[in-house]
Amino acid sequence: MVVRGLDASNLPRCSAWRATGTNRYRDLAMLSLRMVDETMTQMPHLCCGLSGCAEILLDAHRVIDDAGFEDRAKQLAATVELIGVSDANEGLTWRHVEEGIARTPTADLMIGSGGLVHLFARLEYPDLLTSLPLGLAV
Secondary structure, three states: OEEOOEEHHHHHHHHHHHHHOOHHHHHHHHHHHOOHHHHOOOOOOOOOOHHHHHHHHHHHHHHHOOHHHHHHHHHHHHHHHHOOEEEOOOEEEOEEEEOOEEEEEOOOOOOOHHHHHHHHHHHHOOOOOOOOOOOOOO
16 A cells, blocks of 8 residues: 555565564665655545555554554544534544545545544554555565
8 A cells, every 4th residue: 555655565664674673674664654744645534645644653553563653643543533524414524525526425445434434443442453454464
Protein backbone atom coordinates (compact mmCIF):
# COMPACT_ATOMS: atom_id res chain seq x y z
CA MET A 1 0.00 0.00 0.00
CA VAL A 2 1.32 3.45 -0.84
CA VAL A 3 -0.02 6.43 1.05
CA ARG A 4 1.17 9.56 -0.81
CA GLY A 5 4.81 8.55 -0.83
CA LEU A 6 4.65 6.67 2.47
CA ASP A 7 5.29 3.11 1.39
CA ALA A 8 3.97 0.49 3.80
CA SER A 9 6.48 -2.00 2.42
CA ASN A 10 9.02 -0.25 4.66
CA LEU A 11 7.39 -1.85 7.69
CA PRO A 12 8.98 -5.22 6.95
CA ARG A 13 12.30 -3.35 7.19
CA CYS A 14 11.35 -2.56 10.79
CA SER A 15 10.82 -6.27 11.34
CA ALA A 16 14.16 -7.02 9.69
CA TRP A 17 15.87 -4.49 11.94
CA ARG A 18 14.27 -6.02 15.03
CA ALA A 19 15.26 -9.55 13.95
CA THR A 20 18.81 -8.79 12.77
CA GLY A 21 19.83 -5.62 14.56
CA THR A 22 21.00 -4.19 11.22
CA ASN A 23 20.51 -0.43 11.45
CA ARG A 24 20.26 -0.09 7.67
CA TYR A 25 16.74 -1.58 7.78
CA ARG A 26 15.70 0.63 10.66
CA ASP A 27 17.08 3.78 9.02
CA LEU A 28 15.23 3.13 5.76
CA ALA A 29 11.94 2.48 7.53
CA MET A 30 12.28 5.42 9.90
CA LEU A 31 13.03 7.77 7.01
CA SER A 32 9.76 6.83 5.35
CA LEU A 33 7.77 6.89 8.59
CA ARG A 34 8.98 10.41 9.38
CA MET A 35 7.43 11.59 6.13
CA VAL A 36 3.86 11.01 7.31
CA ASP A 37 3.08 14.64 8.10
CA GLU A 38 4.69 15.86 4.90
CA THR A 39 2.94 13.48 2.53
CA MET A 40 -0.62 12.87 3.71
CA THR A 41 -3.63 14.70 2.41
CA GLN A 42 -6.18 16.25 4.72
CA MET A 43 -8.83 13.81 3.57
CA PRO A 44 -9.97 11.38 6.26
CA HIS A 45 -9.97 8.20 4.19
CA LEU A 46 -7.64 5.22 4.20
CA CYS A 47 -6.28 5.75 0.69
CA CYS A 48 -3.89 8.72 0.74
CA GLY A 49 -5.52 10.18 3.81
CA LEU A 50 -5.31 10.62 7.54
CA SER A 51 -6.60 7.19 8.51
CA GLY A 52 -4.23 5.43 6.09
CA CYS A 53 -1.26 7.18 7.67
CA ALA A 54 -2.59 6.37 11.14
CA GLU A 55 -2.85 2.67 10.19
CA ILE A 56 0.78 2.65 9.03
CA LEU A 57 1.92 4.37 12.22
CA LEU A 58 0.06 1.79 14.31
CA ASP A 59 1.85 -0.95 12.39
CA ALA A 60 5.18 0.77 13.03
CA HIS A 61 4.38 0.99 16.74
CA ARG A 62 3.49 -2.69 16.83
CA VAL A 63 6.63 -3.77 14.99
CA ILE A 64 9.30 -1.56 16.59
CA ASP A 65 7.51 -0.69 19.84
CA ASP A 66 7.89 3.09 19.59
CA ALA A 67 5.09 4.80 21.53
CA GLY A 68 5.59 8.01 19.53
CA PHE A 69 4.08 6.32 16.48
CA GLU A 70 1.02 5.22 18.46
CA ASP A 71 0.58 8.71 19.90
CA ARG A 72 0.71 10.30 16.44
CA ALA A 73 -1.76 7.73 15.10
CA LYS A 74 -4.17 8.64 17.91
CA GLN A 75 -3.79 12.34 17.03
CA LEU A 76 -4.65 11.60 13.41
CA ALA A 77 -7.66 9.52 14.48
CA ALA A 78 -8.88 12.42 16.64
CA THR A 79 -8.63 14.71 13.61
CA VAL A 80 -10.59 12.20 11.51
CA GLU A 81 -13.30 12.17 14.16
CA LEU A 82 -13.44 15.97 14.22
CA ILE A 83 -13.98 16.29 10.48
CA GLY A 84 -16.85 13.82 10.48
CA VAL A 85 -20.29 15.24 9.78
CA SER A 86 -22.76 14.76 12.60
CA ASP A 87 -26.33 14.00 11.56
CA ALA A 88 -29.15 13.19 13.97
CA ASN A 89 -30.39 10.34 11.76
CA GLU A 90 -27.08 8.89 10.54
CA GLY A 91 -24.70 9.48 13.45
CA LEU A 92 -21.18 10.50 12.43
CA THR A 93 -20.41 10.14 8.72
CA TRP A 94 -17.64 11.16 6.38
CA ARG A 95 -18.44 12.38 2.93
CA HIS A 96 -16.24 11.29 0.05
CA VAL A 97 -15.07 14.45 -1.67
CA GLU A 98 -13.72 14.28 -5.18
CA GLU A 99 -14.08 16.70 -8.04
CA GLY A 100 -17.13 15.84 -10.09
CA ILE A 101 -18.53 13.42 -7.49
CA ALA A 102 -21.35 14.29 -5.12
CA ARG A 103 -20.45 14.58 -1.44
CA THR A 104 -22.14 11.48 -0.15
CA PRO A 105 -21.26 8.95 2.53
CA THR A 106 -19.83 5.67 1.28
CA ALA A 107 -18.95 2.43 3.05
CA ASP A 108 -15.95 1.81 0.78
CA LEU A 109 -12.84 0.47 2.54
CA MET A 110 -10.29 2.74 0.88
CA ILE A 111 -12.21 5.99 0.37
CA GLY A 112 -15.17 5.59 2.66
CA SER A 113 -16.29 4.92 6.18
CA GLY A 114 -15.23 1.27 6.08
CA GLY A 115 -11.56 2.14 6.46
CA LEU A 116 -12.29 4.76 9.11
CA VAL A 117 -14.32 2.31 11.17
CA HIS A 118 -11.41 -0.15 10.97
CA LEU A 119 -9.03 2.49 12.37
CA PHE A 120 -11.33 3.36 15.27
CA ALA A 121 -11.97 -0.32 16.05
CA ARG A 122 -8.25 -1.03 15.93
CA LEU A 123 -7.54 1.77 18.40
CA GLU A 124 -10.30 0.55 20.72
CA TYR A 125 -9.38 -3.16 20.48
CA PRO A 126 -5.63 -3.32 19.70
CA ASP A 127 -5.35 -6.98 20.74
CA LEU A 128 -8.14 -8.10 18.40
CA LEU A 129 -7.35 -6.04 15.30
CA THR A 130 -3.70 -5.71 14.43
CA SER A 131 -3.58 -4.61 10.80
CA LEU A 132 -5.55 -4.32 7.61
CA PRO A 133 -5.62 -7.63 5.73
CA LEU A 134 -3.49 -6.35 2.84
CA GLY A 135 -1.12 -9.28 2.61
CA LEU A 136 1.73 -7.36 4.26
CA ALA A 137 4.12 -9.44 6.32
CA VAL A 138 4.83 -7.06 9.20
